[in-house]
Each structure stands twice: as C-alpha cells, then as structure tokens.
Amino acid sequence: GEDVEQSLFLSVREGDSSVINCTYTDSSSTYLYWYKQEPGAGLQLLTYIFSNMDMKQDQRLTVLLNKKDKHLSLRIADTQTGDSAIYFCAESLGIYNFNKFYFGSGTKLNVKP
Amino acid sequence: DVKVTQSSRYLVKRTGEKVFLECVQDMDHENMFWYRQDPGLGLRLIYFSYDVKMKEKGDIPEGYSVSREKKERFSLILESASTNQTSMYLCASTQIGQGNQPQHFGDGTRLSIL
Numbered sequence: 001g002e003d004v005e006q007s008l009f010l011s012v013r014e015g016d017s018s019v020i021n022c023t024y025t026d027s028s029s030t031y032l033y034w035y036k037q038e039p040g041a042g043l044q045l046l047t048y049i050f051s052n053m054d055m056k057q058d059q060r061l062t063v064l065l066n067k068k069d070k071h072l073s074l075r076i077a078d079t080q081t082g083d084s085a086i087y088f089c090a091e092s093l094g095i096y097n098f099n100k101f102y103f104g105s106g107t108k109l110n111v112k113p
Numbered sequence: 114d115v116k117v118t119q120s121s122r123y124l125v126k127r128t129g130e131k132v133f134l135e136c137v138q139d140m141d142h143e144n145m146f147w148y149r150q151d152p153g154l155g156l157r158l159i160y161f162s163y164d165v166k167m168k169e170k171g172d173i174p175e176g177y178s179v180s181r182e183k184k185e186r187f188s189l190i191l192e193s194a195s196t197n198q199t200s201m202y203l204c205a206s207t208q209i210g211q212g213n214q215p216q217h218f219g220d221g222t223r224l225s226i227l
Contacts, residue, residue, distance in 0.1 A: 008153060092214070
C-alpha cells in the first residue's frame with residue numbers, strides 16, 4: 001500500500017496551537033482528509049481539502065497543503081483538553097480506485113491543562 | 114447524518130472459533146470497508162465491497178472473509194480465530210462518485226481472542 005506518514009505523539013499546553021503533520025505519496029490523490037478518534041470510538045471526519053487548494057480554514061482548524069512536497073498539516077488553534085485524541089490523515093485514491101483511502105498511523109495529541 | 118452501526122462494541126472469543134462481525138449503514142452507500150486498527154500501524158484495509166455480492170481483497174485479507182448479501186450490510190468473518198487477530202475492527206462506508214466522498218465510520222468492535 002501507499003505510505004502515509006505521521007509522527008506518533010504530540011504534546012501541547014491548553015491554549016497553545018497544535019500542528020499535526022502528514023506526508024503522503026500518491027500525487028494523484030484528489031482529496032485529503034483529517035479524522036479524529038476519541039478513546040474507544042470510531043473515526044470522526046474533521047475536515048478535508050481538495051488537492052488544488054493550498055489552505056482551508058474551518059473555525060479553529062486550518063489545513064495546509066503543499067502538493068509539491070506531498071505534505072499536509074492540521075493546525076488547531078487555542079487547543080483545549082477536549083482536543084486530546086488520535087488524529088489520522090488520509091488520502092483518497094478516487095473513483096477509479098473505489099474511493100479507497102490510505103491512512104497514516106495516527107498522531108496522539110495530548111493536551112495538558 | 115450517515116449512520117454506520119457495528120453490532121458489538123466488545124467481543125471475546127476463543128481460538129479456533131468462527132467469528133462474525135456485522136456492520137450496517139443507512140445511507141444507501143455502494144462501498145463498504147473493513148479495517149483493523151493496531152497501535153502504531155494505523156488502519157489497514159482487510160476487504161472492501163463495491164456492490165452486493167462483490168468483494169475485493171485489501172492489504173491484509175489472510176484469515177478473513179466477507180459477505181455482502183444486502184446493500185446495507187457487510188459482514189467480516191474470521192474463519193478460525195487466532196490470537197493475532199485480537200484487534201480493533203472498524204467498518205466504513207462511502208458513496209461511489211466524483212468529488213468529495215469521505216468514508217463514514219462505525220464505533221468499532223474491540224475483539225479479543227483468548
């Protein structure tokens with residue numbers, strides 16, 4: 001499968017910004033996604049970005065895409081303890097690949113009060 | 114909102130048993146997927162289905178099979194459970210089509226094989 005890479009852990013203080021990074025390998029990916037997984041739960045869609053965009057902002061979330069370097073990041077402003085979770089990036093292989101996704105290994109975000 | 118329901122949140126079975134994990138979605142999605150999630154390995158695709166009775170192997174199909182007799186239901190079968198199949202299993206569904214088609218997930222089944 002494709003290699004979608006993320007660092008495993010990130011620790012921040014409440015009120016700081018968090019930046020979670022991801023690199024992917026399939027340059028033909030049209031959509032890239034961020035999901036959040038709280039303990040014991042499934043994955044919840046947070047946001048997505050279309051591959052012809054550089055940036056997308058959605059309230060406290062900012063997604064940056066550098067298509068040349070195949071680098072995706074998720075910035076969470078004013079991080080709260082409720083943001084503690086595992087965050088997965090995913091790339092969609094598109095309609096001709098049955099909308100299969102490749103997921104990164106997940107970044108566990110720990111927010112300290 | 115899309116609802117993907119997995120029949121059990123926790124399941125404990127014994128080595129050698131045949132195990133069924135069930136998943137139902139209510140949005141008439143064509144595609145359904147089964148993943149397993151292990152720490153540090155992310156989500157790995159076991160099988161997926163793009164239509165009734167149609168199935169395709171994912172990256173780690175060994176030891177598993179699937180069944181899709183109705184569009185809304187996708188079952189994962191462990192033919193003879195082994196301890197290395199202890200894991201979190203996640204089901205997802207998505208529409209076929211161009212454009213933004215996110216996968217929607219169930220809450221997962223944490224399976225322990227003793």
